[in-house]
Amino acid sequence: MLLGSGELGKEVIIEAQRLGLETVAVDRYMGAPAQYPADRAYTGNMTEKGFLKHLVEKENPDFIVPEIEAINLEALSEFEDKGIFVSPRAEAQKIAMDRFRLRETLDKAGVRVSQYHFTSTAEDFEAACKDFNYTCITKARFSSSGHGSYIVNSKEDVQAAWDERKKARKPSEDVIVEEYIPFSTEDNQLVVRNNGTHFCKTLGHYQLHGDYHSSWQPIYRNEEERKGFEAVKDQVYSFAEKATLALAGKKGRGIHAVEQFLDFENKKVYVNEVSCRPHDTGMVTFKTHYPGYSQSGLHIRAVSQVPIEPRLYQEEDGVRILNSIGPGASHVIVSPSEGWNPQFRGIDKALQHGDVWIFKKPYAFHEPHHGRRLGVALALADTVAEAIKEAELTAHCVEIKTNENPTWKPQWMKEKHVVS
Amino acid sequence: MLLGSGELGKEVIIEAQRLGLETVAVDRYMGAPAQYPADRAYTGNMTEKGFLKHLVEKENPDFIVPEIEAINLEALSEFEDKGIFVSPRAEAQKIAMDRFRLRETLDKAGVRVSQYHFTSTAEDFEAACKDFNYTCITKARFSSSGHGSYIVNSKEDVQAAWDERKKARKPSEDVIVEEYIPFSTEDNQLVVRNNGTHFCKTLGHYQLHGDYHSSWQPIYRNEEERKGFEAVKDQVYSFAEKATLALAGKKGRGIHAVEQFLDFENKKVYVNEVSCRPHDTGMVTFKTHYPGYSQSGLHIRAVSQVPIEPRLYQEEDGVRILNSIGPGASHVIVSPSEGWNPQFRGIDKALQHGDVWIFKKPYAFHEPHHGRRLGVALALADTVAEAIKEAELTAHCVEIKTNENPTWKPQWMKEKHVVS
Numbered sequence A, B: 001m002l003l004g005s006g007e008l009g010k011e012v013i014i015e016a017q018r019l020g021l022e023t024v025a026v027d028r029y030m031g032a033p034a035q036y037p038a039d040r041a042y043t044g045n046m047t048e049k050g051f052l053k054h055l056v057e058k059e060n061p062d063f064i065v066p067e068i069e070a071i072n073l074e075a076l077s078e079f080e081d082k083g084i085f086v087s088p089r090a091e092a093q094k095i096a097m098d099r100f101r102l103r104e105t106l107d108k109a110g111v112r113v114s115q116y117h118f119t120s121t122a123e124d125f126e127a128a129c130k131d132f133n134y135t136c137i138t139k140a141r142f143s144s145s146g147h148g149s150y151i152v153n154s155k156e157d158v159q160a161a162w163d164e165r166k167k168a169r170k171p172s173e174d175v176i177v178e179e180y181i182p183f184s185t186e187d188n189q190l191v192v193r194n195n196g197t198h199f200c201k202t203l204g205h206y207q208l209h210g211d212y213h214s215s216w217q218p219i220y221r222n223e224e225e226r227k228g229f230e231a232v233k234d235q236v237y238s239f240a241e242k243a244t245l246a247l248a249g250k251k252g253r254g255i256h257a258v259e260q261f262l263d264f265e266n267k268k269v270y271v272n273e274v275s276c277r278p279h280d281t282g283m284v285t286f287k288t289h290y291p292g293y294s295q296s297g298l299h300i301r302a303v304s305q306v307p308i309e310p311r312l313y314q315e316e317d318g319v320r321i322l323n324s325i326g327p328g329a330s331h332v333i334v335s336p337s338e339g340w341n342p343q344f345r346g347i348d349k350a351l352q353h354g355d356v357w358i359f360k361k362p363y364a365f366h367e368p369h370h371g372r373r374l375g376v377a378l379a380l381a382d383t384v385a386e387a388i389k390e391a392e393l394t395a396h397c398v399e400i401k402t403n404e405n406p407t408w409k410p411q412w413m414k415e416k417h418v419v420s
Helices: A007-019 A049-059 A073-081 A090-097 A099-108 A122-131 A155-167 A223-248 A280-288 A295-303 A384-396 B007-019 B049-059 B073-081 B090-097 B099-108 B122-131 B155-167 B223-248 B280-288 B295-303 B384-397
Strands: A024-027 A040-043 A063-066 A116-119 A136-140 A149-152 A175-179 A185-194 A196-199 A204-208 A211-217 A254-263 A268-275 A313-316 A319-322 A328-334 A343-345 A355-358 A373-380 A399-401 B024-027 B040-043 B063-066 B116-119 B136-140 B149-152 B175-179 B185-194 B196-199 B204-208 B211-217 B254-263 B268-275 B313-316 B319-322 B328-334 B343-345 B355-358 B373-380 B399-401
Touching: A007 A280, A007 A295, A007 B007, A007 B355, A024 A049, A049 A073, A063 A073, A063 A295, A073 A090, A090 A099, A090 A223, A099 A116, A099 A175, A099 A223, A099 A268, A116 A122, A122 A136, A122 A155, A122 A175, A136 A155, A149 A155, A185 A204, A185 A223, A185 A280, A185 A295, A196 A223, A211 A280, A211 A384, A223 A254, A223 A268, A254 A280, A254 A295, A280 A295, A280 A328, A280 A373, A328 A384, A355 A384, A355 B007, A373 A384, B007 B280, B007 B295, B024 B049, B049 B073, B063 B073, B063 B295, B073 B090, B090 B099, B090 B223, B099 B116, B099 B175, B099 B223, B099 B268, B116 B122, B122 B136, B122 B155, B122 B175, B136 B155, B149 B155, B185 B204, B185 B223, B185 B280, B185 B295, B196 B223, B211 B280, B211 B384, B223 B254, B223 B268, B254 B280, B254 B295, B280 B295, B280 B328, B280 B373, B328 B384, B355 B384, B373 B384
Parallel strands: A024 A040, A196 A319, B024 B040, B196 B319
Antiparallel strands: A116 A175, A136 A149, A136 A175, A185 A196, A185 A254, A204 A211, A211 A328, A254 A268, A313 A319, A328 A373, A343 A399, A355 A373, B116 B175, B136 B149, B136 B175, B185 B196, B185 B254, B204 B211, B211 B328, B254 B268, B313 B319, B328 B373, B343 B399, B355 B373
């Protein structure tokens, strides 16, 4: 039973179908991507305990797989007590949703995080910013995807940063103020807890307006960065594993995403974010990994205790790294228009560069304040640089219209792009 | 709209879901494999015109994809006349179901087939067998999967061969008697008609009791066979393409399977069978082909006019050959017991050798006269020989029981196997 049925969950359901599992997909709106390939679909408010309890009584699932955080955690804990395997566990969800608890948990687990202050008043907040010489990042306690976060570069930014907390998912006076790390690279590690711990090849990515826009695997490193990485490799893998264990618990299974800042000059690795499920940036693995072993395949295999084939990974200095088919990249396809029934053209041109997967979302906007992700472009190439370019070209060939906005429109975001 | 919803269709639906298509799966029994991942499923008698017409009126599909032959062809023709794209077309179905028409069609298309006689009486049949010195293969006109076929090795076999026609899918007095070809290798070509014609790397396979049991890609050839192949390569590709075109017609799109006998001594290639859809032996491509491009992915992409990415094939002497990830093999997992709700164990052991995909069939036997295929083992390895062995080991780790037969039983067929 998948709780939350987005595009990452859709691939979880597809891989579960291949393994022969019976699948149920739940979401708050009808026609969520994972609901289409699932055996059965339910729609309702997952923060309501009664709704979840009713579903679990009816379906009696062996495994519950939360895909999002906005779920009634009390219900999840009760399901665990009943002996249902919930992955990620309720406790992991609680920690991940609360930036204060997440920081404390990582700190205690022996993982390096940037210096920080918890603040709950404007005075403490101001003092914390000052402590970091007004060069810091502030984040609302209960927030995600950049909402409620602010980059402070000078004293003048403090008021705006403090006000930003109101934009959080769950607004409160609690804000964490974090030291700014002048990192060399920002790496995403996908860590699989199945029969042992396995790492995917490192992901690189960039964001636009707080959301993932393009990702690639493996991460590109120049000669200097390669040397830098060798010197901090042990920290990378040990911090990622510790962070994962701290959240997932000893019985935790599944894929985890760990975002790290690598500071080659000071030979230091910092853990920035951890999540216990497939990750937006990991969509590139839909193409770069062997069939059945994308991040979503790895997730459901781990949860349902199907081990990883020995041929599909290499052991390097005691670290198991999953093989990949080759260098690849992903690039989001987002809606330029609001409205129902998004339609696509330019697919044939796009396919000259890479592949196009469309998620099947019945309307182009669910949250009307930003471009909704409707699909993803996926490209393989001989080099990562080439793949990044090809994925971008693929996505930018696609034009979209909706019933309410019947003019074909192209992708419009161009910042950080390599071609145009 | 998929008509027939078996395990090959299941992957067609899965790949269609990824492309963003709306999917409908139809079968004669409830809980057929492709029905689970489809948006909507219907169950009924597909040889009934009224049933199909009702579904098409209700669903108004853009594409109809017959997966099996037992479909009302009059209805299919009417759907074509209405402008719905049916692939394979009704005409191709008619030809493929009728061994007399298929032979004539291939013969006319300039494709080499073995010598043959059409017979409709015991006397003609006897005379035809005599003409081939009692070394021939006899096949009932309306038959498939070996039912109604007989290998005649001596005069004494003639009566049994004539009686065998009664076991055909649609018994009649019409039997084709074919010359026996002392072939060097039996090759399966998967031919994709999409934006141009593409070939998959050649498949090898063996059968047990008339059904595919294991397949591999690429086919294994020793030094002599490699030389032999080079000498007949032109015939292989041109006959396969002509045979496909003859059945599919100029507008035909999709994947086609062409079974060929290669006689290296006489430098001759014969076409033995043609089908216009994914093929049992092609299940190996679920692992050997790039994600999204298995035989089922290639089929739905071709049907729905999503072209093949230029990076995914090589052109050799004017022939486009699809790249593969590496050598691999498939091996069926069949039920040793009748009954409902097949259950599996040994999956963790199996995964040490290869992957296990389970089709989700609600009962272990639908046609109670032979072991029903419930899943497939899929292995990649450094060499084809190794992959064949590993796929076999994978399958043979799996034990199955059903509600009615609650004793765990292993796979029992061992003929032609390499390990045991």
